[in-house]
Amino acid sequence: MSGSLWLKPPTTPLPAQLPLIPRPRRENAPGPAATAATPRPSTGDTGPVGGTGETATDGTPTGDTGGALATDPIDELAERLDGFAAVAVHPDEIAAILESDGMTDDHIRLTYGRADSFTLAEDLYARVERRHPAPAAPPGDAWHAGLAGCLLRGLVFALPGLAYVLAAPLLAGEPGRFGLPGGTVPLLAGAVTGWVWNQALSHRAYTWLGLGDRRAAARALLVGAPAGALAGTAVALATAAPGETPAALFAAGQSLYLAAATVLLVLGRERALLCALSPLAGAVPAFRWDLPDPVRAALLLTALTASVAFAVAVLRPGVRRGAAGRGGPPRAASLPYGLFGLGSGLLVLQAGVGDTLVSGAGAxxxxxxxMGPAEWLLHRFRGESLSRLRTLTTAREFRRAVTGTLVLCLGGYLTVLVALTLAATLAWPGAPLPEPARLVTLLLIGTVLWLGLLLQAFGAVLSAAAVCLLAAAAETVEPAAGPVAAGGAAAVLAVLTCVLLVRPTAHRV
Incomplete structure (x- = not known):
């Protein structure tokens, strides 16, 4: 939970340029000078220009026509506009193309024998056969993310948990406040502060990336990440009681790591972060054997130093002058994402409050x-929805397809969550199997998190943050009401999702 789960919106393509309608020029047509020297027929002339001037009684020219019928100019125009007229859903679309090219009604009457652009557009619409091919998905679609990359992100989200295993003997002390182990309060206070700050910072940096300005994104991270580390450290020190100094120092390192991890995840350096966290693998033997305290401290400091070093290296573009010359998006727009980070973080902490420390840690x-599979399923839902938007023709079909995709993706995420819970329980020495009631509560919290992330990805982050905060507050005030609060939040978010995301307009990018 580094605060960088905000999903990037894909770059909106620019609208296609309207076609230029070429004006056909007759072969051997006189140039401008010759045209000016050639006398034009008077209004009373009845003979056609270039003919013999003789007409029959019914008005049909009797002069020489060169042995061939003249080409209908509307057929030529229809051939030139075939690609655009074939995909038009109404003649007015063709009329807009004609008018944008500067065709006046006088020109249309003289050249094509139609009263105006709308009449000509109706004729073109009738002459061209309708063809609406389903366009293929754009190459490099941002919503078709690879599963391996998302699993890698899930792994780097979870690996920092091994730091708590290494630091547990170093933080051991007298029982703390609120019935919690000593040092828990500063650790939780620093972690929650980091989640809130880094979630908002991630949104601002991703917004710059969406605008195509990577240097400005690096500049925002360069300023915001150290500020977040200082804020988390200050909160941890302020909430530390006497005797909790080791926990406060660990919380300071935790805040520094969260800042560095946010930089690396936002800028797409998951592999670098994985390399930096590799020393934490030394915590695996600590599950069964006691490691010396100097070894534990060395592993922790090595992972932290490597994370900060990698983050500093990727922030070099942000140091250059002029990296963020524009004003950029308003900072207030990132506040709801920070609130969502607060609500989701508190819900995760509530899930970790179990009958035993082992069962809570497993959850x-x-x-x-x-979170890795969850992110991939979010991308999957968005990509499938865009595909349905291109291929389906009615709103009812689209609603059914999107609802089915939503159910499949949410069901897939909950299945993965159950599998991971059982795997963590079996891998943890002495961990009991989760009780059905706790498993149901965990699934409800997972539903709230996934639907909240989905709404956040579609811009409805304020609603998701409000629901998560209310559920977290209810669980904090009355822990026994946890299942009811999580179930109510899941139901509200499900209704909001069905109301907002079944509309085709919500998926247009």
Whole structure:
């Protein structure tokens, strides 16, 4: 939960340029000078220009026509506009193309024998056969993310949990406040502060990336990441009681890591972050054997130093002058994303409050690892919805297809969450199997998180943040009401999702 789960919106393509309608020029047509020297027929002339001037009684020219019938200019125009007229759903679209090219009604009457652009457009619409091929998905679609990359992100979300295993003996002390182990309060306060700050910072940096300005995104991270680390450290130190200094120092390192991880994840350097976290694999033997305290401290400091070093290296473009010369998006627009980070973070912490420390830690590990598959399923839902938008022709068909995709993606995520929970339970020495009631509560919290992330990806982040915050507040005030609060939040978010995301307009980019 590094605060960088905000999904990037894809870059909106520019609208296609309207076609230029070429004006056909007759062969051997006189130039401008010759045209000016050639006398034009008077209004009373009845003979056609270039003919013999003789007409029959019914008005049909009797002069020499060169042995061939003249080509209908409307057929020529229809041939030139075939690609655009074939995909038009109404003649007015063709009329707009004609008018944008500067065709006046006088020109249309003289050249094509129609009263105006709308009459000519109706004729063209009738002459050209309708063809509406379903366009293929654009290459490099941002919503078709690879599963391997999302699983990698889920792994780097969960690996920092091993730091708590390494630091547990270093933080051991007297029982703390609120019935929690010593040092828990500063650790939680620093972590929640980092989640809120980094979620908002990630949104601002991703907004710059969406505008195509990577240097400005790096500049925003260069300023915001250290500020977030200082804020988390200050909160942890302020909430530390006497005797909780080791926990406060660990919380300071935790805040620094969250800032560095946010930089690397936003800028797409997941592999670098994985390399930086590799020393934490030394915590695996600590599940069964006791490691010396110097070894534990060395592994923690090595992982933290490597994370910060990689983050500093990728922020070099942001140091250059003029990297963020524009004003950029308003900072207030990132506030709802920070609130969503607060609500989702508190829900994850509530899921970790179990009858035993082991069962609670297993739930947190499962939720954290599931963020990788969750992100991939979010991309999958968005990509499938865009495909349906291109291929389906009625709103009812689209609603049915999107609802089915939503059910499949949410069901797939909950299945993965159950599998990860069971795997974490079996891998953790001495961990009991989760009780059905706790498993149901965990699935409800997972539903809230996934639907909240989905609404956030579609811009309805304020609603998702409000629901998550209310559910987290209810669980904090009355822990026994956790299943009811999580179930109510899941139901509200499900209704909001069905109301907002079954509309085709919500998916247009």
């Amino acid at each position: 947190v590990v499962a939720l954290t690892l599931s």
